[in-house]
Amino acid sequence: MFRPRRLRAGGINPVRAGYRLFTDDDIAVLRFIRQAKTLGLTLAEINDILSLQHGGAQPCGRVTPLLDTHIDQIDRTRAELRQLRRALLTARRTADRARRSGGDAVVCRIIETREAPDPVPE
Known part of the structure; x- marks a missing residue:
């Protein structure tokens, strides 16, 4: 070994x-x-x-599935990052609207008004 x-x-x-x-x-x-x-x-x-x-x-028969597994993981990570980016953009727009309206928040309206994220599709 x-x-x-x-x-x-x-x-x-x-x-x-x-x-x-x-x-x-x-x-x-x-x-x-x-x-x-x-x-x-x-x-x-x-x-x-x-x-x-x-x-x-x-060992090439073992390597190919390993590479496929890593490619799949990268694809899942990219999907999660795209979803996070969308959530951040939405939070940023919410922050701009809240700042313009002058609304009060307990801590920070950007985070307080954020909806729970949707699950990442598999």
Whole structure:
């Protein structure tokens, strides 16, 4: 099993005489880890992929669903952010109207008059 916190378990050599000794394969694994992190994969997901590879399996069949999951999460987050943006714009318009009308508020009319948000569609 490849352990992200213990690179030695993945075949990467430990420190010797104060220097880290890396083979070309070690460097390839480290580059893979860095690239996978830039794609948003977690260390646990990277561990799964590397474990498959170290076991002799082709991990691409595992990678595709992971990427799809991350894409879906991004899409959900974007929808939530769009909804939040709409709520903020509405609150801003409410604030402008309240300021023009001079109405009193307990704390802040912008927030007090805000309706509960609609659930994000899935």
